[in-house]
Amino acid sequence: xxxxxxxxxxxxxxxxxxxxxxxxxxxxxxxxxxxxxxxxxxxxxxxxxxxxxxxxxxxxxxxxxxxxxxxxxxxxxxxxxxxxxxxxxxxxxxxxxxxxxxxxxxxxxxxxxxxxxxxxxxxxxxxxxxxxxxxxxxxxxxxxxxxxxxxxxxxxxxxxxxxxxxxxxxxxxxxxxxxxxxxxxxxxxxxxxxxxxxxxxxxxxxxxxxxxxxxxxxxxxxxxxxxxxxxxxxxxxxxxxxxxxxxxxxxxxxxxxxxxxxxxxxxxxxxxxxxxxxxxxxxxxxxxxxxxxxxxxxxxxxxxxxxxxxxxxxxxxxxxxxxxxxxxxxxxxxxxxxxxxxxxxxxxxxxxxxxx
Ligand code: GLA
Numbered sequence: 001x002x003x004x005x006x007x008x009x010x011x012x013x014x015x016x017x018x019x020x021x022x023x024x025x026x027x028x029x030x031x032x033x034x035x036x037x038x039x040x041x042x043x044x045x046x047x048x049x050x051x052x053x054x055x056x057x058x059x060x061x062x063x064x065x066x067x068x069x070x071x072x073x074x075x076x077x078x079x080x081x082x083x084x085x086x087x088x089x090x091x092x093x094x095x096x097x098x099x100x101x102x103x104x105x106x107x108x109x110x111x112x113x114x115x116x117x118x119x120x121x122x123x124x125x126x127x128x129x130x131x132x133x134x135x136x137x138x139x140x141x142x143x144x145x146x147x148x149x150x151x152x153x154x155x156x157x158x159x160x161x162x163x164x165x166x167x168x169x170x171x172x173x174x175x176x177x178x179x180x181x182x183x184x185x186x187x188x189x190x191x192x193x194x195x196x197x198x199x200x201x202x203x204x205x206x207x208x209x210x211x212x213x214x215x216x217x218x219x220x221x222x223x224x225x226x227x228x229x230x231x232x233x234x235x236x237x238x239x240x241x242x243x244x245x246x247x248x249x250x251x252x253x254x255x256x257x258x259x260x261x262x263x264x265x266x267x268x269x270x271x272x273x274x275x276x277x278x279x280x281x282x283x284x285x286x287x288x289x290x291x292x293x294x295x296x297x298x299x300x301x302x303x304x305x306x307x308x309x310x311x312x313x314x315x316x317x318x319x320x321x322x323x324x325x326x327x328x329x330x331x332x333x334x335x336x337x338x339x340x341x342x343x344x345x346x347x348x349x350x351x352x353x354x355x356x
Contacts, residue, residue: 028067034308038066041318051097057344072109107159115165143195150199174220193233208238213248213256236266271317273337294348
């Protein structure tokens with residue numbers, strides 16, 4: 001009897017050990033004939049710490065589960081907190097990681113962010129006496145900001161989000177109100193793109209936005225990208241894809257991507273996550289919720305795969321549930337929006353999309 005129990009215990013241990021040490025399939029390999037796969041939002045305390053430690057689950061996940069990374073250490077307030085200074089230290093940890101993997105494609109995020117006053121560089125537009133600079137000076141400052149960053153990393157970053165979230169459906173011209181718009185006019189958008197183009201003619205330049213499936217916004221984004229494309233200033237459109245279990249519907253999303261596909265530019269899904277607990281009803285990821293999330297990821301990837309070729313990359317924001325920004329947005333709450341749980345274990349959603 002004792003011998004039998006010992007044999008059973010050893011068998012159980014071996015089984016658990018082999019599951020724990022089992023390599024999980026690599027999503028970039030699974031999607032290799034469709035699009036690149038990877039992560040955005042890496043400039044997060046938990047992720048940075050993980051990437052600095054090659055034995056951590058985060059290091060392992062990012063290393064084995066990505067062939068593209070969106071490096072978000074270029075938020076304007078961090079790079080140029082005042083007119084005189086450019087700061088690069090915040091990029092050091094991420095660049096120390098990416099340097100070890102030169103085969104991974106890099107996107108830089110984001111050079112100007114008009115919906116976020118803290119990140120819209122408006123401090124460059126007012127002099128020490130509170131007086132607004134003139135148009136010529138504003139253009140000069142915008143160009144300097146963009147060219148200093150893109151020029152510094154010329155050849156290293158294949159993609160740049162030049163502009164993040166400039167569309168505002170509540171404006172009649174669709175362009176968000178800002179000091180840039182006041183002083184330069186909506187042409188500040190073209191000026192930003194052409195400054196980036198001059199600084200690195202080989203880099204692919206993107207426009208990136210959220211709620212991109214909502215019809216009014218969708219059409220405004222479409223018109224902006226079409227205009228920039230007609231001037232040869234843009235190469236792609238970033239769809240953030242901060243979605244929920246129900247919004248957008250599969251039909252709305254398909255309609256939006258099919259509309260954007262008409263533009264003939266590359267499309268990246270740049271910041272995918274699925275909010276499952278906005279109202280804070282759940283205190284844990286129940287088996288049922290886990291399954292709903294898996295079903296939703298399967299549905300989303302079904303649509304992305306349909307547009308493979310036009311969609312050239314898909315990235316989640318960021319790596320595991322532990323460090324998702326949604327846990328603080330719009331207020332602190334538990335949620336489980338990603339493919340890997342807080343410990344870095346693949347969830348049902350991972351297996352749902354890995355199973356093609
Ligand atoms: C937007 C930005 C991201 C990130 C999130 C969360 O989606 O594009 O870079 O900052 O907001 O703050």
